[in-house]
Amino acid sequence: MNAPRTRVQRRPVHGVLLLDKPLGLSSNDALQKAKWLLRAEKAGHTGTLDPLATGVLPLCFGAATKFSQLQLDAAKTYEAIALLGATTTTGDAEGDVVQRCDVDPAQLTPERLSAVQRQFTGPIRQVPPMHSALKKDGKALYEYARAGVTVEREARDVVIHALNLTLVFTDQAQAAIKIIVTCSKGTYIRTLGEDIGAALGCGAHLTFLRRIDTGGLGVERCITLAQLEAMPEDERVDCLQPPESLLAQHMRVTLDGDNTARFLSGLRRRGEWPDASAVAVFSEAPAALLGVGHIKDGELVPDRLLSPLEIQQILEGTPHLQASGILEKL
Structure with a gap:
């Protein structure tokens, strides 16, 4: 017989927890874990970060939830690795390989990367990926994708404020592009990686994605769930930034x-x-x-x-x- 669950005594908590979200955890799961650790009455996050991505996820508690939209609208900076020579069904390493292509690193000169970099800097249009939470007729696109159905999606306007592309090699000596990008809300980095791979003529998919800044809140200021859990309970609330930390601009x-x-x-x-x-x-x-x-x-x-x-x-x-x-x- 299972022991009865202990009811958590909630309390008013106000502030912002700058969380370094771990790999494999959804944004909502991370929020609920932090909310439980802080015994907070009210909480919300500032926009989802893919389960396969890590990095900055500001979590708002109490009064700070009133300003969460500001971070949702803020520019974000990501670091990503796009493996060249293969496209997948999801645009990342979780999907099945759709097409392979030989890659000649000698052709990926700094001049060529610079040209592609300029091509994707500024206002651009993106077709949202099928494996996304956007809804069509009340149903998330990823639900259609899991059922093997592809639906028509309209291209959306986004802005790439800054983009840096560097040729790198994996431990298996495979050519890849390291992407550092600052972009507007609504930008899909998986789609950007695929489009860069297409522009280079060899295809690509993401194998790594980390958000390193959102609205001026950098990953160096973040704490992990493991660190929060390891603290004495009465010290956890000290990790919160005041609500006005969302209002620096x-x-x-x-x-x-x-x-x-x-x-x-x-x-x-x-x-x-x-x-x-x-x-x-x-x-x-x-x-x-x-x-x-x-x-x-x-x-x-x-x-x-x-x-x-x-x-x-x-x-x-x-x-x-x-x-x-x-x-x-x-």
Whole structure:
């Protein structure tokens, strides 16, 4: 007879966990594991990372979930290896080989790689792969693919902000292309690898994919699930970045007490501020994130606000700040 499962006592947790997602784990599975380890009440991720990819996956907890869309929309940087000379059904090493082609490394000169690099830099169009979570008639494309059905997909506009291609060789002396790419949301790196292989005339598929940055949050700042699990439970929450870590690209505005209360109630405030489409708004004393907004013609307009309770809980979890009575002050 199985022992009864112990019910986890959830708690309010606010912040961002910069996770180095392991190979083979879905983004949601990684999120649920971290949520369990932190005993968090509310959590969400900032866009999926393929199970076969590793790297930066910001996980948002509590109040930080209100800003998760910002990371979903942010530019991403990936490092990938595309093995030349073979295409597969999935565009990566998990699929069956569809076609093989001889590869002559001598023809893969720096000049040729540079030309292909320029070809795929800037605005480009991509046909989404069949093995993706995009939906057609309410059904994910990968479900069609698993059933052996190929459906028509429209090409989508994406932007390759920066691209670097380098000829490398595997341990088995096979020619491959190392790809470092910074791209807009919606870019499929597997498709990019396939298209680069096609442009080189020999085909390719990904054998390695790692996200090394998203919206300025680099992999060097990340922690693994194994590291988090090995910590004493009361230390795990210390690994969280504050919610405002997602707002590094926002203009900062600080409001005094009266304006803080009015802003939190959803009222617009006037001031001598320049127009700005993205503003992170803070209270003066105590210093606390209130939410985000935008400024038009000297008017600060609330877009997404934290609740007074969320602000109090964040301050109570911040050393050296007195949060008592914050609900009354705000």
